[in-house]
Amino acid sequence: MIWQRKRLTLALAVVGALSLVLAGCSGSNQPAGTASGGAGATGAAAGSASVWFLSGQPKEGMFTKSYDAWNAANPNRQIAYEVYANDAYKEKIRTAIGAGEAPTLVWSWGAFGVVDEYVAAKQIISLDGKVDQALSRVLPSVADAGKLDGVQVAVPNGDAQPVMLFYNKDLFKQAGVEAPIKTWDDLLAAIPKFKAIGVAPFSLAGGSKWPDLMWLEYLADRIGGPGTFNDVVAGKANAWSSPAMLDALTHIQDLVKADGFQSGFTSTAADSHADVALVYSGKAAMILQGSWVYGTFKADTPDFVSGGKLGSFPFPAVSGGTGDPSDIAGNPSNFFSIAASANAEEQQIALDWLNQSNLDGTMVDTLIAGGGVPPVANALDKLKASDDASFLVDAYNLLLNAKHFQASWDQVLSSTAAQELLTNLDMIFQGQITPQEFADNMNKTLS
Amino acid sequence: MSVSYASVGTVGTTAPGAARRRTGPSAWLAAPAMAFFGLFALVPLVGVVYFSFVNWNGMGPMTWTGLTNWRAVLGDDRTVHAMWLSLVVILVSWLVQAPLSLLLGVFMAGRQRYRAVMAVLYFLPMLFSSAAIGIGFKAMVDPSFGLTSHLGFAWLQQDWLGQKLALWTVLFVVAWTFVPFHSLLYQAGVRQIPAVLYEAAMIDGASGWDQFWRITLPQLKYTIITSSTLMLVGALTYFDLFYVMTQGGPGVATRILPLDMYLTGFRSFEMGKASVIAVILVVVGLTLSITLNKFSGAQRMESQMEGV
Numbered sequence: 001m002i003w004q005r006k007r008l009t010l011a012l013a014v015v016g017a018l019s020l021v022l023a024g025c026s027g028s029n030q031p032a033g034t035a036s037g038g039a040g041a042t043g044a045a046a047g048s049a050s051v052w053f054l055s056g057q058p059k060e061g062m063f064t065k066s067y068d069a070w071n072a073a074n075p076n077r078q079i080a081y082e083v084y085a086n087d088a089y090k091e092k093i094r095t096a097i098g099a100g101e102a103p104t105l106v107w108s109w110g111a112f113g114v115v116d117e118y119v120a121a122k123q124i125i126s127l128d129g130k131v132d133q134a135l136s137r138v139l140p141s142v143a144d145a146g147k148l149d150g151v152q153v154a155v156p157n158g159d160a161q162p163v164m165l166f167y168n169k170d171l172f173k174q175a176g177v178e179a180p181i182k183t184w185d186d187l188l189a190a191i192p193k194f195k196a197i198g199v200a201p202f203s204l205a206g207g208s209k210w211p212d213l214m215w216l217e218y219l220a221d222r223i224g225g226p227g228t229f230n231d232v233v234a235g236k237a238n239a240w241s242s243p244a245m246l247d248a249l250t251h252i253q254d255l256v257k258a259d260g261f262q263s264g265f266t267s268t269a270a271d272s273h274a275d276v277a278l279v280y281s282g283k284a285a286m287i288l289q290g291s292w293v294y295g296t297f298k299a300d301t302p303d304f305v306s307g308g309k310l311g312s313f314p315f316p317a318v319s320g321g322t323g324d325p326s327d328i329a330g331n332p333s334n335f336f337s338i339a340a341s342a343n344a345e346e347q348q349i350a351l352d353w354l355n356q357s358n359l360d361g362t363m364v365d366t367l368i369a370g371g372g373v374p375p376v377a378n379a380l381d382k383l384k385a386s387d388d389a390s391f392l393v394d395a396y397n398l399l400l401n402a403k404h405f406q407a408s409w410d411q412v413l414s415s416t417a418a419q420e421l422l423t424n425l426d427m428i429f430q431g432q433i434t435p436q437e438f439a440d441n442m443n444k445t446l447s
Numbered sequence: 448m449s450v451s452y453a454s455v456g457t458v459g460t461t462a463p464g465a466a467r468r469r470t471g472p473s474a475w476l477a478a479p480a481m482a483f484f485g486l487f488a489l490v491p492l493v494g495v496v497y498f499s500f501v502n503w504n505g506m507g508p509m510t511w512t513g514l515t516n517w518r519a520v521l522g523d524d525r526t527v528h529a530m531w532l533s534l535v536v537i538l539v540s541w542l543v544q545a546p547l548s549l550l551l552g553v554f555m556a557g558r559q560r561y562r563a564v565m566a567v568l569y570f571l572p573m574l575f576s577s578a579a580i581g582i583g584f585k586a587m588v589d590p591s592f593g594l595t596s597h598l599g600f601a602w603l604q605q606d607w608l609g610q611k612l613a614l615w616t617v618l619f620v621v622a623w624t625f626v627p628f629h630s631l632l633y634q635a636g637v638r639q640i641p642a643v644l645y646e647a648a649m650i651d652g653a654s655g656w657d658q659f660w661r662i663t664l665p666q667l668k669y670t671i672i673t674s675s676t677l678m679l680v681g682a683l684t685y686f687d688l689f690y691v692m693t694q695g696g697p698g699v700a701t702r703i704l705p706l707d708m709y710l711t712g713f714r715s716f717e718m719g720k721a722s723v724i725a726v727i728l729v730v731v732g733l734t735l736s737i738t739l740n741k742f743s744g745a746q747r748m749e750s751q752m753e754g755v
Contacts, residue, residue, distance in 0.1 A: 091713045094505050095505065095713070263606065416717055418715075423698065
């Protein structure tokens with residue numbers, strides 16, 4: 001008898017486990033359902049907007065805090081949130097929007113590329129006149145990156161992310177290299193010095209592919225100015241085979257041939273922060289990355305940062321190039337749009353949150369404390385008072401003084417062209433194709 | 448030497464014709480399963496064939512483009528490269544995994560000391576999720592921080608997921624993951640071989656080697672076919688380990704056909720072209736399994752036990 005009862009318990013346990021699994025499957029399709037931490041996710045359908053945002057500090061904590069506070073203050077108008085990793089989010093959001101299951105607030109990188117496709121498919125709404133209060137807190141140049149054909153379709157929601165060179169001050173001292181490196185020739189001259197002390201000059205997460213792009217974005221701009229890439233965006237015939245673009249690609253291959261990057265860089269991944277770890281563990285001297293890695297350094301190795309061992313400077317000039325050395329590449333910010341598939345009540349909750357809480361004092365403080373550069377006006381005093389003043393003030397000034405802020409190419413181009421770009425650039429870094437072959441492949445994507 | 452067991456007797460065998468009569472339960476019992484199959488396999492399949500003729504980016508309107516997608520995909524070097532890679536993956540997977548799992552299965556079916564303990568160890572990879580396995584191995588072979596670069600063996604300090612080695616590294620991990628499952632199949636197969644056969648063979652003076660080649664292997668015929676079909680068709684559709692470990696890179700070095708389909712569909716958002724690749728996968732997969740069944744005689748599934 002006891003044995004039989006045991007068997008029954010076991011069977012029940014199995015059925016229970018199965019139903020849990022099934023429930024898990026169905027729940028994950030509903031943005032408002034099983035939020036990973038929304039205080040009031042149980043608040044049923046009545047008045048509940050939803051949002052997905054990306055993991056990674058300081059922004060993850062910034063949003064979590066803001067939504068938790070909102071949910072505590074608005075028991076009947078909840079915002080359920082879910083957190084995703086970068087690549088997973090990009091794949092999921094597109095499918096969700098296509099299926100009419102999008103969260104109310106749609107996270108993006110600016111009003112181009114994929115957002116352009118959302119607008120064409122009438123999947124997000126115009127925010128003209130609806131978010132003036134939210135925009136009043138933001139730098140106008142950054143707010144403009146949320147405009148498409150003069151219509152505001154997205155609102156900046158986080159830190160400005162200029163790409164810069166971060167370096168390990170100890171290694172620079174050991175190798176006898178002066179920072180900042182101001183020209184490309186100086187940069188090439190520094191390579192043997194770093195190799196002499198047994199470290200890689202540059203760390204690069206080639207396995208993730210998108211970090212490769214930062215090198216091309218900067219070199220193309222320094223050599224040929226913003227027009228080099230603007231021609232691509234405009235769809236001009238053979239824009240990828242312009243002399244400046246080919247020259248930039250050649251510079252990249254020169255750097256690879258000179259052993260500029262750590263050995264095995266094509267299988268180093270950015271998601272695991274291995275690229276950043278190479279710099280603070282003294283295996284690589286520099287890394288070209290977005291300003292968000294400052295937060296990564298802070299979170300992963302607080303002593304390295306507080307000990308003043310991390311430095312940064314802008315990308316060097318290339319002699320003979322026509323680009324302005326003040327130009328920066330990166331992400332002007334991240335953005336929120338509002339999904340057309342959300343009902344009026346959900347949209348209103350999302351709008352109210354944008355106007356009342358997006359990039360308010362609390363969010364900006366959290367951002368600064370985590371080493372993020374807020375794209376808001378008059379932040380200088382706050383930045384000067386922070387623990388990370390030396391980095392933040394530099395980065396903020398870089399942002400204010402930039403003649404041109406080039407948004408990440410893979411975000412600006414259509415998804416199809418962006419994937420071709422990442423694959424072909426990966427092959428450039430590995431020396432599998434020549435700049436001319438790259439240009440020929442990419443010219444086919446121009447429309 | 449001759450191991451003849453067919454002559455032992457014919458007691459208990461049924462006449463082949465008798466089994467042909469329909470004596471089973473009503474065909475209606477299959478209805479729920481057929482409904483599920485139709486809804487979740489056939490309907491999407493028809494959908495994919497339809498999608499292969501349209502241009503669709505995952506949102507917004509679809510436009511009918513006829514054979515454009517098919518021409519583009521079949522004329523694309525990358526697809527051809529992906530097909531070639533998939534072929535390599537299928538062949539190498541089978542060549543590595545089939546003998547290994549056969550030998551392990553035969554070993555585990557035996558009665559040696561500590562066999563059970565070792566069998567448990569062999570099965571461990573089966574218990575892990577493949578995403579976890581992928582992430583684990585990726586961390587282990589990381590060129591800067593991985594175990595392989597810190598053990599102090601020069602031959603281990605390779606860029607295992609770099610251009611030259613990535614495919615072979617992933618294939619090794621795939622084999623590591625799937626060999627236990629196939630060993631389990633073989634173990635079950637070996638355990639079902641009647642001991643009488645071995646006893647008779649021993650009386651006839653057959654060595655262990657002879658017993659393996661003349662009893663174990665022939666008796667495992669259908670297990671080999673089942674396991675090989677699973678391996679070959681499985682290798683055609685490998686996805687998760689490749690996706691987690693290399694994402695098809697470096698460059699396109701590990702961009703096998705299923706991954707090519709996924710990246711085309713969910714990174715480039717060219718649903719039409721992705722559907723073309725999906726249709727190709729379905730056709731090749733079906734052809735492969737049907738051919739295997741047909742030419743191996745597994746369809747007839749005649750008894751190997753006649754006379755035992």
